[in-house]
Structure formats: C-alpha cells, structure tokens
Amino acid sequence: xxxxxxxxxxxxxxxxxTDVAHALKEDVGAGDLTAGLVDPTAQACxxxxxxxxxxxxxxxWVRAAFQQINPAIEVVWLVPEGHRCAVDQVIFxxxxxxxxxxxxxxxxxxxLQLLSAVASKTNEFAQAVRGVPGAHARIVDTxxxxxxLRLAQKYAVFIGGGTNHRLGLYxxxxxxENHIAAAGGVAAVLQRAAAVAPQAxxxxxxxxxxxxxxxxxxxxxxxxxxxxxxxxQLTDAVRLNAGRAILEVSGGVNLATVRTIAATGVxxxxxxxxxxxVKAVDFSMRFTHSPxx
Numbered sequence: 001x002x003x004x005x006x007x008x009x010x011x012x013x014x015x016x017x018t019d020v021a022h023a024l025k026e027d028v029g030a031g032d033l034t035a036g037l038v039d040p041t042a043q044a045c046x047x048x049x050x051x052x053x054x055x056x057x058x059x060x061w062v063r064a065a066f067q068q069i070n071p072a073i074e075v076v077w078l079v080p081e082g083h084r085c086a087v088d089q090v091i092f093x094x095x096x097x098x099x100x101x102x103x104x105x106x107x108x109x110x111x112l113q114l115l116s117a118v119a120s121k122t123n124e125f126a127q128a129v130r131g132v133p134g135a136h137a138r139i140v141d142t143x144x145x146x147x148x149l150r151l152a153q154k155y156a157v158f159i160g161g162g163t164n165h166r167l168g169l170y171x172x173x174x175x176x177e178n179h180i181a182a183a184g185g186v187a188a189v190l191q192r193a194a195a196v197a198p199q200a201x202x203x204x205x206x207x208x209x210x211x212x213x214x215x216x217x218x219x220x221x222x223x224x225x226x227x228x229x230x231x232x233q234l235t236d237a238v239r240l241n242a243g244r245a246i247l248e249v250s251g252g253v254n255l256a257t258v259r260t261i262a263a264t265g266v267x268x269x270x271x272x273x274x275x276x277x278v279k280a281v282d283f284s285m286r287f288t289h290s291p292x293x
Contacts, residue, residue, distance in 0.1 A: 007155050015151055016060035016111075020068055022148070023107045028069075032103040042098040044287050048109070050085045051282035057081060057119035057159045061111035061152070062092065070100030082119070082159045091283065098287075105285050113280035114149070115156040120281060122160030122274050128258050129269070135262040137269050138163040140248065144272035153275045165270060166201065173197050174225070175205040186212060187219040204248065213237055221245050226266070228252060234264040 050056075059081045066073040073096035079085045091112075094101055125139045141157040141164055143150070154164045166172035173193050175183075183189035186205065193203045204223040207213045210233060216224050217240070226237055228251035241247055248268035249261055261269055 007158055012060050012155060013064075015155070016064040017068070019111070019149065019152055020061055020064040020107060023110065024065065024068055024104075027107055028103060032099070035099045035102045038099050038102065040097075040099060043096065044098040044101055045093055045095045046101045046105070046285050046287050047093050048091045048112075048283055048285045050079075050087065050089050050091055051284055052087055054085055054116045054281040055119040055123045055160055056083055056085050056091060056112075056116055057156045058112040058115035059092075061115065062108040065104045065108035065111065066094055066096075066100065069104040070097050072096050073100050073104070101287075109283050109285060111152070113283055114146075114278065115152060115159075116281040116283075117278040118153050118156035118275055119160035121278055122157045122162040124255065125258055125269075125271060125274070126161035128255055129262040132259050132262045134265060135259075137249075137262040137266050139258075139274070140165050140268045140270040141274050142250075142270050142272040142276075143168065144276040146275070157274055160274075162274060163268070172201040173203040175203070177206065177208070180205070186215045186221075190216070190219045190221060206250075210236055210240060213240060217241065217244055223248065225250055225270075231260055231264060234261065234266060238265040 056079045059077055063075050066075055073094055076093045076095070078093070079089065079091045085091060122139060129135055129137055129139065139162040141154055141162055143166070145153045151167070154167065158164060166174065175189050175193065180186055180189050183192050190203070190205060193200070197203070202223055204225055205216050205221050206225040206227050207216055208227050208229070213224060213226070223246040224241070225248045226234060229237065229249070234249060237247060246268065247266045248270055249266050250270045253261060253269055253271050258269060
C-alpha cells in the first residue's frame with residue numbers, strides 16, 4: 001500500500017481492511033472455539049454503548065471486522081465519525097449471525113477504543129489552543145505510535161482535529177542532534193539533505209539554542225524544531241525567525257502548558273502523547289433478543 005496523509009475514503013477503507021485482516025488472524029486463528037457453542041443459525045442484534053464521553057473514531061475498522069467475519073452482518077452507525085458521544089449512548093448496532101457477531105466483537109472494539117482514544121486526546125489539545133489570542137499553532141503528531149498501527153493512529157489524530165507530521169523515515173527529513181554532529185554542522189547537513197533527499201515532503205532541523213536557530217535560518221532552513229526551550233526562549237525564537245521558517249515546538253508539552261506555548265506565536269506543537277500515552281475509551285457490546293429490536 002502506498003501511504004499518503006490525505007486519508008481519502010478509499011485509502012482509509014483499504015487501510016482498515018489490511019489492519020483488520022492482521023488482527024483477525026491474530027485473534028481467531030484456526031477458528032473461534034467459544035462461538036462454536038452457539039447455534040450456527042442463530043441471529044441477533046448487538047448494540048455497542050460508550051461508557052464515557054469521547055470523540056468517536058474507527059468506523060471503517062469496525063465495519064471491516066464484521067464484514068470479514070461474515071459479509072451478511074449489517075452495521076448501523078448512529079454516532080458519526082469525528083463526533084462526540086455521551087455516556088451510555090449507543091454508537092452502532094450490528095445485526096446478523098450471532099456467531100459472527102461474537103467472533104468479530106473484540107477486534108472491532110479494540111480498534112474503536114484505541115482510535116477513539118487518540119482522536120479524543122488530540123481534540124482535547126486542539127480545543128485547548130483554540131482562541132488563544134495571537135496564536136495559530138496546529139497540534140501535530142509524531143512517530144511514537146504502536147508498531148503496525150501508525151497510519152491508523154495518524155488517521156485518528158486527523159479525525160480529532162490534529163495535523164500529521166511525517167508518516168515515517170521515508171517521506172520527509174527530520175535532522176536531529178546526532179545527524180548534525182555526524183554530517184559536520186548545521187549548514188553542512190542542510191546542504192546534504194537538499195542533495196540526498198530532493199523528494200522529501202519537507203526538511204526540518206532540530207535546534208536547542210537560539211544560536212543554533214540563527215545558524216539554521218542563515219543556512220536557509222524552511223522548518224525548524226525548537227526542542228525543549230523555555231517560554232522566554234520560544235518568544236525570542238519567534239521574534240528572531242520573523243516569519244522566515246515554520247517553527248515547531250517539541251518537549252514539555254501537556255494540557256497545562258500548551259496554551260502558553262501556543263501564545264508565543266509558534267506554528268506547530270508536536271506531542272508524542274497523542275499516540276503513545278493513550279487510555280482506551282470504554283465501550284461495551286450487548287446482545288438483544290432479536291435482530292429487529
């Protein structure tokens with residue numbers, strides 16, 4: 001699959017199918033022994049409820065899970081993707097073969113609870129910086145994702161109102177301290193990046209001091225990552241930059257500091273916790289007596 005960050009419906013549908021196929025292989029294996037206790041002809045309706053407020057994300061993965069187990073299962077979605085749900089609100093109903101509903105349940109809910117958690121945390125940060133006087137910063141994700149689920153988590157960041165950083169090592173350049181040291185300095189490494197990776201979506205360089213920022217700007221840097229700087233340093237960095245490069249902040253970002261950081265006038269605030277330190281949203285699936293209730 002060719003990765004891109006526009007998350008078109010076709011791309012997301014294919015991504016979900018691929019992710020779910022891996023997850024079902026892991027979970028179901030040679031067959032669901034417990035579901036075998038149920039009459040193979042039995043039909044049921046399952047309702048999935050949210051046990052807490054959240055931004056809903058993961059509908060394509062949920063649909064793929066039920067479809068891959070039994071294409072005849074009907075999923076009726078009640079809370080649109082990207083919308084907030086309330087406690088005990090029904091998110092969707094799934095109707096069809098009872099065995100199929102039981103087998104697909106955990107895989108469907110695993111994706112729903114993870115992606116809704118990422119979208120909810122992202123939305124919390126996005127709302128926190130909205131309306132800060134003079135601020136225009138975007139909330140940005142990182143590569144601190146669950147192995148094998150990076151694109152799914154970055155989709156959830158997008159749904160939650162965030163912006164995606166590079167997808168991986170292959171689509172953009174992020175020059176860090178060790179790269180600078182190994183390549184012989186700021187100016188040298190930026191020149192090298194232009195020559196070696198002309199196909200990169202962007203080239204960004206990390207700096208830790210105002211002196212390094214000045215050096216990077218003089219070398220023509222178009223995007224600079226300000227790493228672990230104080231608020232005073234960030235304010236000075238924005239003034240020194242004078243709009244020449246896109247400025248991104250990393251390190252020390254949490255809900256208590258993000259508004260103050262945004263108020264300095266930086267362009268992007270990257271937060272690893274959006275995808276790394278997430279607490280799954282609690283959902284519960286309950287059967288009714290009939291697929292028509």
